[in-house]
Amino acid sequence: MADDFVKAVEDGLKLSKRLYFGKDRAVLPPKPLPAMDKSASADLYMPTAPMVYAVIQDPKIVDNPDIPSYQPHVHGRCDPPALIPLQMNRVDLEVDCYLDTAFIRVSGSWRVHCVMGSKSCDCRIAIPMGEEGSILGVEVEVSGKSYSTRLIAMGDNKDVEKGVRPEHGGFLKPHIFTLTIPQIDGGCNLSIKLCWSQKLSYCDGLFSLNVPFKFPEYVNPTIKKLPRKEKILLNVNTGTGTEVLCKTTSHPLKQLRRDVGKLGFSYEAEVLKWSSTDFTFSYSVSASHIFGGVLLQSPSTHDFDQREMFCVYLFPGSQQSRKVFRKDVVFVVDISGSMQGKPLEDTKTALSTALSKLDQGDSFNIIAFNGETYLFSTSMELATQEAVERASQWISINFIAGGSTNISVPLTKAVEMLTNTRGSIPIIFLVTDGAVEDDRHICDLMKSRLTNGGSICPRIYSLGIGSYCNHYFLRMIATISRGQYDAAYDLDSIEFRMQKLFTRGLSTVLTDITIDTLKDLDEFEMYPSRLPDLSSESPLTISGRYQGKFPDTLKANGVSGDLSNVVVELKIQNAKDIPLDRVFAKQQIDLLTAQAWFSEDKQLVEKVAKMSVQTNIISEYTRMVILETKTVEENSFTESSAKKASKKNDTQKIVDSEVPKTIFLQSLSLHIGFGDLTATAENIPPGYEGPKLPEAAEIFVKAASTCCSSLFNKCCCICGIQCCSKLNDQFVVVLTQLCTGLACFGCFECFSNLCCCGQDGQ
Structure with a gap:
């Protein structure tokens, strides 16, 4: 799908050579890549900032709507349609950072500069998002019409699927969302607002934000005298009540305000060319020791859940104060037939890197599995240089893709190896790209063994590759074991996501965390239900709902690397200007969906659907629709309104009384899903799209x-x-x-x- 998109853009750039803008043009027409650079075209033509494209099926309509020119006559159609990037006339970026989450809003104006004024075409919007991005909404105004996205609960009406087309909207890649607006006239301007959320990355007390904001040369308007204003507004609210220090920024920001735990910046300039670099910003909230706090907030009147909200956060502190745990680690790795090629090669690279980072006091083992189970050693091995070298040789010999997928046997074996550990953190890293039939039974088995295995039971850090594995099963076993879950939906992200998960699991600074006082509340619900360990690589955030009087003081208890008990005083404050329901919506929806899958509870399914619709976070139980509404100028709607408008000497837009037209999109969460047993049984590799043979x-x-x-x-x-x-x-x-x-x-x-x-x- 991504390859088709790249080819369509490349064809569109060829088509745009037909456009004539006069001799006073500001930029040269785009040129396709030379033959020697074709390998780089995939990265070059993928959107690196919010983009809008004209969807061209009939090449005859391509022309400058302002200066019609002679065009060689062309018969035929572009199949698949070509995509001509539209020129951008305005762009504003607004970012709000709360705790570890950023909310991004981009508003701009794009012009259909490449279609005759008497013709029309569809326009495709592409939105690349940053770390763990989640699309929140799109609004478009053009030519007396407005379009907006909404989430609705997934119905049982199967007839809806008949009118759904993939090109209407969906994920080009896991981090790139596309949406098509139908039939826009040539020469029109589209005013578009885009919203999404993404995670901030964290390292040693430093939060970093990276927003895709790198616009290609060919979106700059060709008219030299057209004014171009670029605006950026950034607000940071850490919620910690501690000093925040700005470290780096990609654009020359001007500080507007500075308060305890808060920062405000702006940037505005007239530019000759739009931003050619991503917007990046980093700030520190570091401290010399582990610290945390509690944020409380009352629900809004529109919230279907009227219980009070809370958030507990813990920060790991500086590296100098961390005491390292001794670790017993078992790597459980899928080597079934579908892992052949890049997935397995990247897994081998990431695993070798993780082995090299083990301390000599640590112990490890490796279990490879397909339909069979293969052990590096019958017992745990000390992580000496000689043992790590033998493990690397064993990996190169035994990591050969082939066979089916059986997770239960190797996972049970790994748990048995780590049952009697003393004075160390037992960790299991599970990597797979497949789904299995006994996934609920595995969860039941792990729940009975791990929850009854004492305080320090094996933590399972699970990673799902591609879309054929059951990501909610992997999330569930991680939650049960107080571990963590991650995913690599895109093949290019496998090694990065895997190394990040390995590093997080091997960097535990506080384990067996408890907050006992919360149990005294009248009603209490927490996400995740079992608290994971605190890693030096990321802060720990816990959210939930409660009823009753929240305690005046709160403490978090845990065990540090030297096996001593640690007590962290949690400062309690009201979060008046942090939307806790939105900040933690995705975390709660994902965890509740895993629980709903595991328990097969229809009430949980309904709850997830309500949360999804309320917060605009996509879920497995909702789908996105586009609402098309006609808007007219008030002075042209009725005679009386015309008189009213003339008295006010202004033009006001009102919405037509007709029922909005609804365009249904395909289920956008299917790029995650509950797994595909058929694809796993057939060893279809992740990311594979089979050829579609026409009639x-x-x-x-x-x-x-x-x-x-x-x-x-x-x-x-x-x-x-x-x-x-x-x-x-x-x-x-x-x-x-x-x-x-x-x-x-x-x-x-x-x-x-x-x-x-x-x-x-x-």
Whole structure:
């Protein structure tokens, strides 16, 4: 899907060479990459900032709506449609950072500069998001219409699926969301507001924000005199009540305010070109020791859950004060057939790196599994240099992809190896890309063994690769064991996500954390239900709801690296200006979804759906729709309103009384999902998209639709061949191959190379 997108943009840039903007143009027309640089085109043409594209099916409509020019006539259609990046006239970025979450809002104006004024085209919006990004909403205003996204509870009406098309909206990649707005006239301006949330990265007391804000050259307007203002507004509220220090920034920000735990910045400038770098910002909230606090907040009147809200946070402190735990680690790694290639190679690299970071007092073992189980050693090995080298050799020999997937046996074996550890942290790292039939039974088994195994039971840190494994199963066993979960949906992120999870698990600074006083409340609900350990690589945040009187003082208890008890005084304060329900919505929805899957509780499903609709966070039980509403100027709606508008000497927009048109999108959460047993059984690799074979007649027509180019007229045509749909499939396939081989490289390729030169000779 991503490859198709890249090719469509590349075709669109070829098409845009047809546009004539006069001699006073500010930028040259975009040029396709040279042949030697084709390998880099995938990264170059993927959106690195919010982008809007004209979806071109008929190349004849491509022209400057302001300065119509002679265009060589073209027959045929672009299949798949080409994507021409629209020029951007304005962009504002607003960022609010709360605790470890950032809410991003981008508003801007894009113009359909590449379609005749008498024609129209669909416009596709692409939104790249940062760390663990989650789309929150899109609003569009154009030509007397407005479009806005909404989440609705997933219904049982299967007829809805018949009208749903993937191109309407979905995830191009796990971090890139796309949405299509239908039939926009050439020359129109689209005013668009985009909202999403993402996580801040954390390292040694330093929070870092990275917002995709790198606009390519070809979105700059061609008119030199057009004013271009770039605005950025940044607000930081750590919630800690401690001093915050700004460290680095990518853009020249001006400080607006500074309070305890809060910062405010702005940036505004007239620019010749839009931002060519991502917006980055980092700040520190470090302390010499572990510290934490509690935030309390009452629900809004619109909240379906009227219980009080709370948040407990713990920060790990500086490296100098950390006492390192001795660790007993078992790596449980999937080597089934679907892991072949990049998934397994990246896993081997990340595993070797993790082994090299073990201290000599630590012990480890490795279990590889497919349908069988393979042990590096029958017992735990001390992490000496010689043992690590032997392990690396064993990995290179035994990590060969093949066979089916059986998680229960190796996971049970790993738990048995770590049952009798003393004075150390027992850790299991589970890596898989597949789903299994006995996943609930595994959770039941782990729950009975781990919750009854004493305070320091094996922690399971699970990582799911791709979309075929059951991510909610992996999240559930991590929650049960007080471990943590992560995912690598994109093949390019496997090694990074895996190393991050390994580092987090191996950097525990406080374990067996308890907050006993909370149990005295009248009603109490906490996410996650079992508190994970505190790592030096990330702060720990816990959220929940309660009824009753919250205690005036609160303490967190835990065990440090030297096995001594640690008590952390938690400062309690009211969070008046931090939207706790929004900050922790995704965490709560994900954990509740895992619990709903495990327990098969319909009431939990309904609760998740309500939370999803209320907070605009996508879930497994809701779907996104686009509402199209007609807007008219008030002075043109009725005669009386016209008189009213003339008296006020202004124009006010009102919404037409018609029922909004609803465009249903495909279920956006399917890139996560509950696993795919069929894909796992067939060892389909993660990220694989099988070829879609068209119908026989469709194959024949597409093969016959080749270019008969006339250099004299500089035009293309399609051979008018009619075909019977009842042709034998084998005959059609052979004929398709023959026609394709004899054809020049397709109608579009021909006219893009021969006919699409701009009138300025480019």
